[in-house]
Amino acid sequence: MNIPKKAILQKGQGRTRKLAKLEYIYERESRYFAQVAESVKDLALKEIQDLGGKNTQPVFRGIWFEADQSTFYKIVYLSRLASRMLVPLVEFQCKDKDDLYKGARTIRWEEFLTPQKTFSIASNVSESQINHSNFAGLRVKDAIADYFRDRSNRRPSVDTESPWIMINVHIHKDRAAISIDAGSGPLHKRGYREARVSAPMQETVAAAIIALSGWNGEEPLLDPMCGSGTLLCEALMHYSRIPAQIFREQFGFERLPDFNVREWEAVKAAADKAIRPLPRGLIRGSDISDLAIEATRTNLMGLHYGAEIDVELADFRQLNRVENTLIVTNPPYGIRMGKDQNMKLFYKDLGQFLKEQCKSCTAYVYFGDPGFIKHLPLAPSWKKNLEIGGLDGKIVKYQLY
Numbered sequence: 001m002n003i004p005k006k007a008i009l010q011k012g013q014g015r016t017r018k019l020a021k022l023e024y025i026y027e028r029e030s031r032y033f034a035q036v037a038e039s040v041k042d043l044a045l046k047e048i049q050d051l052g053g054k055n056t057q058p059v060f061r062g063i064w065f066e067a068d069q070s071t072f073y074k075i076v077y078l079s080r081l082a083s084r085m086l087v088p089l090v091e092f093q094c095k096d097k098d099d100l101y102k103g104a105r106t107i108r109w110e111e112f113l114t115p116q117k118t119f120s121i122a123s124n125v126s127e128s129q130i131n132h133s134n135f136a137g138l139r140v141k142d143a144i145a146d147y148f149r150d151r152s153n154r155r156p157s158v159d160t161e162s163p164w165i166m167i168n169v170h171i172h173k174d175r176a177a178i179s180i181d182a183g184s185g186p187l188h189k190r191g192y193r194e195a196r197v198s199a200p201m202q203e204t205v206a207a208a209i210i211a212l213s214g215w216n217g218e219e220p221l222l223d224p225m226c227g228s229g230t231l232l233c234e235a236l237m238h239y240s241r242i243p244a245q246i247f248r249e250q251f252g253f254e255r256l257p258d259f260n261v262r263e264w265e266a267v268k269a270a271a272d273k274a275i276r277p278l279p280r281g282l283i284r285g286s287d288i289s290d291l292a293i294e295a296t297r298t299n300l301m302g303l304h305y306g307a308e309i310d311v312e313l314a315d316f317r318q319l320n321r322v323e324n325t326l327i328v329t330n331p332p333y334g335i336r337m338g339k340d341q342n343m344k345l346f347y348k349d350l351g352q353f354l355k356e357q358c359k360s361c362t363a364y365v366y367f368g369d370p371g372f373i374k375h376l377p378l379a380p381s382w383k384k385n386l387e388i389g390g391l392d393g394k395i396v397k398y399q400l401y
Contacts, residue, residue, distance in 0.1 A: 033062055034082040034086075040388060052067060072253070077251075080211070081207055083204060084182075087180040096129060096130065101143045111257040113164055115148050118156055122167070122181070125172070128172065165184070189203070192233055192303055197228045206234040209364055209366055210328065220284070221283045225286075227296070229295065233303060236305065243272065278309070280308045285309065285310075297311055323359060323360050327363040331347070362400065363397070364397055366396075367394050376396075
């Protein structure tokens with residue numbers, strides 16, 4: 001891809017300056033990339049389109065889309081299913097380390113950071129002559145350091161924990177792309193999880209389960225094995241329209257040279273204003289573990305209307321009859337179960353609970369280990385792969401008549 005240079009008037013946070021600059025891909029094409037797990041790509045595609053993304057193009061592990069500035073801010077702030085949002089800067093042929101170094105040096109890095117700031121690099125390579133992701137990241141790091149050292153004899157430092165800006169390097173079939181991470185990190189890290197139990201569900205997995213269920217608040221929702229409450233939190237955020245990134249303190253798009261603070265503040269204000277109350281009792285959960293209940297209550301405490309969710313210390317086997325309710329749950333498995341636990345008996349009991357105590361309900365059960373599906377003695381309506389969050393899981397729907 002040829003990246004032209006031209007003289008432009010650039011506006012950034014109140015400053016106007018005339019300079020000859022490299023026109024970045026996102027500036028020229030208003031095009032961005034959402035990293036998305038393959039198994040939720042259709043859901044994420046609809047989400048991006050509903051939020052205003054145009055000319056969407058699904059590709060392997062992601063979706064290209066076009067958006068104006070304010071719409072892009074909105075998509076980053078509200079998306080529940082994307083794992084990262086990337087702002088593409090340059091793309092070039094990259095057959096060896098020198099090509100990568102030279103390509104990285106074409107970027108005017110002073111527009112994004114200074115020697116006093118910090119950065120980190122995430123890199124991924126596939127089907128290329130450069131075949132080591134860490135090496136690619138180090139080569140781009142060297143290019144950035146040398147860029148500043150040649151101009152000021154100083155260089156920014158690498159900070160992998162809390163950098164000023166996060167840079168993404170992707171090389172596929174000897175074609176390199178360098179982007180800015182618009183969310184300054186993985187978007188599944190919502191910020192509400194202050195307490196946890198063993199092997200907690202990733203937030204994007206829970207969001208995908210809620211989306212697949214089609215739940216819209218017309219019937220109550222119950223998680224009878226809520227763990228640390230991730231499904232309950234995501235159900236609350238979905239119903240009450242709480243922005244997925246409401247607790248994120250900084251965004252990578254704020255580091256872009258054309259960042260428009262007024263547009264961002266307007267987008268954020270409109271999204272926050274759209275938050276609606278949660279009716280008492282619409283969402284509820286329970287768990288046999290007092291530690292899990294404590295963690296759930298802690299995590300709900302920081303969310304809008306989290307206090308409206310009833311959380312009960314109880315074994316699902318002893319719950320009262322449930323009717324006309326949507327049930328979503330992630331049963332314990334593997335490391336989440338005690339070594340003495342009889343798994344076959346556990347799933348037999350779960351099946352009996354769903355069949356006898358949950359008439360006129362629909363259940364969506366997530367199996368992090370699909371091998372346990374056969375132990376739940378109910379006929380599924382359907383099964384779908386949900387390979388996300390480091391697990392090759394499945395979500396199974398059971399219609400309970």
